[in-house]
Amino acid sequence: MAHVPEALIDLIVEHGRMTVAGDHDGLIADFLPDRVGQLLTSATVPADLVRAQLVSTEAGPDGEVVAVTKYTDVRGESVELRACWVPFGGSWRVxxxxxxxxxxxxxxxxxxxPDGVDQEHWAGLANGELRLQRCGDCTEWIWAPRPMCPHCRSLNTTWETVDPAGRIYSWTRTWQNFSPETAGHLPYVVVLVELAQAGNSRVLGVLEDTDGREVRIGMxxxxxxxxxxxxxxxxxLVRWHVAEGEWQ
Known part of the structure; x- marks a missing residue:
């Protein structure tokens, strides 16, 4: 296993101290210049921190070092953050x-x-079911929901419960904090899932348990x-999980 330099360990410990002290400028100085905005909103820690403890360091490929630090607040509540450090300008940056x-x-x-066209879909989720729209005349599946069938122009639309099982048609791993609710949850993977039981309709959602794993189209x-x-x-909401045996 590759060696983690002592100077980097000292830097990581100091970074934890600055986090506890609320040293905003010091923290930014430890970030890669082109990642500052992203990194500031990637993780969340409790208010009123009193202690930072370096839990582990591990050298990875391409010179990257992964460090886990535990932060504790005045109430004794704690969280752990995992930071990846890389060589930069003769030193190291997050x-x-x-x-x-x-x-x-x-x-x-x-x-x-507001127009209620997808009300039945959400009512299904509240009842533990995935419901998709279908034309009552030509029987084609309709997704996203709409008042008129896009295939035959019929207004006779219905809703059917389908098995939430399919294959990944497309995916992306999101590193940017596009909404306040995603802070502390980055990165996460969004997938477009093709449902064979629903005429290969494609439904969007978050894929769970992807940390450190490689997602593949067709899973x-x-x-x-x-x-x-x-x-x-x-x-x-529907959350997607990779089927057993699919991870490599």
Missing amino acids: TRVRNIPETRPWMNEYGPS SVQGKIDTPPPGTTGSP
Whole structure:
């Protein structure tokens, strides 16, 4: 295993001390210049920190070093952050940071649209079902929901419960904090899942348990309906999980 330089360990410990002290300028100086905005919103720590403890360091490929630091507040509550350090300008800089273990983001504004065209979909999720729209005349599946069938122009649309199982059609790993609710949950993976039972309709959602794993197009996934966590609002959502045996 590659050696972690003592100078870097000292730098990581000092970085933890600056985090506890709220030394904003010092923290920014430790970030890669082109990652400052992203890194400032990538992780969350409790207020009123009193202690930082370096838990572990591990040298990885291409000279990268991964450090885990535990932060504790005045109430004794703690979180762990994992930061990736890389050589830069004769020293070291942080290129990625996240809370561990991986936790899912939750967007409070999700829910039925004002016109009610997708109301049945959200009602299904609240009832533990994935419901998709289908034309009552030509029987084609319709997604996203709309008042008229785009295939035959019929207004006779219905809703059917489908098995939330499919394959990944496309995916992206998001590192940017596009909403306040995603702070502390970066990065996360968004997938477009193709549902064979619903005419290969493609449904968007977050893929769980992806930290440190390589996602591939075509992987089999299973959806589970997730209810809003405590302290949040909104409607239930489908979260996707890679099928057993698919990870390499």
